[in-house]
Amino acid sequence: MPRSPLALAALASVAVPGLDVYDVLRSPHADADFDVVVVKDATGTRWIVRAPRRPAAGAALEAEQGLLTALGRARETGLVRFEVPQPRGSALLGADEGRVIVYSEVRGAPLVLASIEPGPGLAASIGATLAQIHELPLTVVEEQGLPTYSAEEYRERRLAELDAGIHTGRVPPRLADRWERQLENVSWWRFEPTVVHGDMGEHQLLVAEGQVNGIVDWMDARVADPADDLAWLAAAAPQDVLDSIFEAYTVGRRELRDPHLLDRARLASELALLRWLMYGVRTENTDVIDDGEGMMLDLEALLFDDVDEHEHEHDQA
Known part of the structure; x- marks a missing residue:
């Protein structure tokens, strides 16, 4: 049974000591695996509250926490320029139900692919952002115990x-x-193989002021085929937009010797x-x-x- 927004808000207050919930909003990111709400505190700050509906979802949520913390450090040291949600607290649910996690909200609105123009603006920002993910040290994922594949294994x-x-x-x-x-x-x-987000698409990229500002939903992250993060673009982006994105992506990769990257993206x-x-x-x-x-x-x-x-x-x- 889905948990009510008020129940999740109460759990958020337990998870983050001192969090004074002022308002509760339903989130469009709730799905078959998670109940999600947005809570606002008395200062107007927004927090994301996510609770698993199944044990497997709870395990994925726990694994994601360490990765988000590592990605936050990567931003502080300049390895990436985008923001990710940062875990701010957690609270136990019932027996064998896992934990509810409370995150800081990342600023930005979900990307709308149909609105992207070719050229040096948002299209280039998308390409540069994907390149930043794929240039991350593999240890960012490996140290969290997340899946790692060789090309042949994949x-x-x-x-x-x-x-x-x-x-x-x-x-x-x-x-x-x-x-x-x-x-x-x-x-x-x-x-x-590179670090990959693993579930990349319009709803995972948050845009502010004409640039990619944040990326959410990291539970499928792994070391695998970088083509997976380009698959949604290969499927749906107009060719001129794809060309602009891929040009910026190529510039952002230090050593890219992969003539079949887009072939595999279309296959993916x-x-x-x-x-x-x-x-x-x-x-x-x-x-x-x-x-x-x-x-x-x-x-x-x-x-x-x-x-x-x-x-x-x-x-x-």
Whole structure:
């Protein structure tokens, strides 16, 4: 059962001694794993309160705390310029329910991809910010006990995910063949693993004064393929915007020898549909399964129907 905003506000007062809650606002970031509210104190300062709904979510929340603290230190020493939420206190929930965590709020509004113009402004800020993440020392993640993969281990992980999806009988065969070819093309997978956010998208990037000011939702952080953090852009950004972002990203990387970075980013964006389907299979959620199947059929039509039509016109000629 979701916890009420007032209950979360009361827990926030326990978690942060002296926090005098003046107002409670629902947060758009609540989801199936977390209850989230924003509380305001008497000075108008806003705090984010997050409580897990499941034990696995609670474990992820605990692991994220150490990483956020380490990222805060990275900002203080100039390794990154963006802000992240900082844990300010916690309080135990019921037995085996984990902890509620209270964070400082990061200033900014969620990015709107459709509003980005190509050029040196926000597009360049996004590219530079992603480069800062990928230039972080691997120890920032490793010392928190978060997952770390070599390039080959990550390729094998993706192949295993595809194999599991194929065994459900729900993956369109032409998509399965496409993904398998790309995953078995070892020339694509010669990359240097980096720190990655792991769940990057519009809602995770907070913008203030035309620049990226903060990044939230670090629970999927790991050492893995930097292409994962570019997947959302490869899927949805207009080409001229993507070019501006990638140009600034390339400038921000000290040694970037990865000619297939964007190829893997496009593949990662497609495989996100497979992971969504498999989430539905694991949780036995028929709505998610149907949604995943429908999106994969749409992708298959987008990728292959134009090819089929072109070949048909060629045959007629």
